Amino acid sequence: MTEEATEGKATSSHRRPIRVDPTFKHEVLSEPGGESLQQCFQCGTCTAGCIIAEHSDDYKGPRKIIRMAQLGLVDELLSSPELWFCATCYSCTEVCPQGVAAKDIIRVLQNLAVKKGYVPQGYQKIAENIMKTGWAQKTSKFKLKKREKQGLPPLPETNLEEVEKLMKVTGLDDIAEPKEEEED
Ligand code: SF4
Numbered sequence: 132m133t134e135e136a137t138e139g140k141a142t143s144s145h146r147r148p149i150r151v152d153p154t155f156k157h158e159v160l161s162e163p164g165g166e167s168l169q170q171c172f173q174c175g176t177c178t179a180g181c182i183i184a185e186h187s188d189d190y191k192g193p194r195k196i197i198r199m200a201q202l203g204l205v206d207e208l209l210s211s212p213e214l215w216f217c218a219t220c221y222s223c224t225e226v227c228p229q230g231v232a233a234k235d236i237i238r239v240l241q242n243l244a245v246k247k248g249y250v251p252q253g254y255q256k257i258a259e260n261i262m263k264t265g266w267a268q269k270t271s272k273f274k275l276k277k278r279e280k281q282g283l284p285p286l287p288e289t290n291l292e293e294v295e296k297l298m299k300v301t302g303l304d305d306i307a308e309p310k311e312e313e314e315d
């Protein structure tokens with residue numbers, strides 16, 4: 132079941148419908164790590180101690196994310212760049228008086244976002260690199276020469292067949308869309 136709400140200015144020309152899905156919380160609650168969603172009573176202690184929220188104007192912290200999930204603001208939440216700001220420090224989980232695993236809930240939401248096709252470009256690039264080379268970051272010819280000059284051994288060969296199998300098992304191959312690129 133879904134409901135529609137509106138946000139923005141009072142005039143109808145400025146209203147933008149937002150989808151509210153009251154069943155969304157059940158989807159989160161049923162995922163490993165999402166079980167504590169409904170224990171949050173919005174005290175804000177987590178956000179007050181979040182290192183990223185403290186230093187970023189664009190990230191309002193875990194409290195907001197959890198509230199959006201509770202309310203079922205699915206599209207707004209899953210397409211939001213804020214879902215990807217978290218540095219996985221687990222401070223929010225440590226300080227929560229309600230025992231809410233905020234970081235784990237964020238991970239659940241990230242996984243749901245990816246399933247719905249919301250993958251930040253940076254992560255997509257990493258998946259492409261792994262698929263093509265087995266490495267998260269491509270090593271440039273310049274760096275390879277520098278390693279050689281410094282007497283470092285060559286980088287180990289990657290078994291791309293094994294990498295491909297792993298990517299299929301984990302579903303990472305769906306995220307990666309390799310494109311031909313020029314060598315740097
Ligand atoms: S997750 Fe915990 S600390 Fe954060 S707002 Fe909810 S109850 Fe408070």
Ligand code: SF4
Nearest residue numbers: 181217218220221223
């Ligand atoms: S785990 Fe993420 S959301 Fe929680 S305090 Fe650390 S950076 Fe903030």
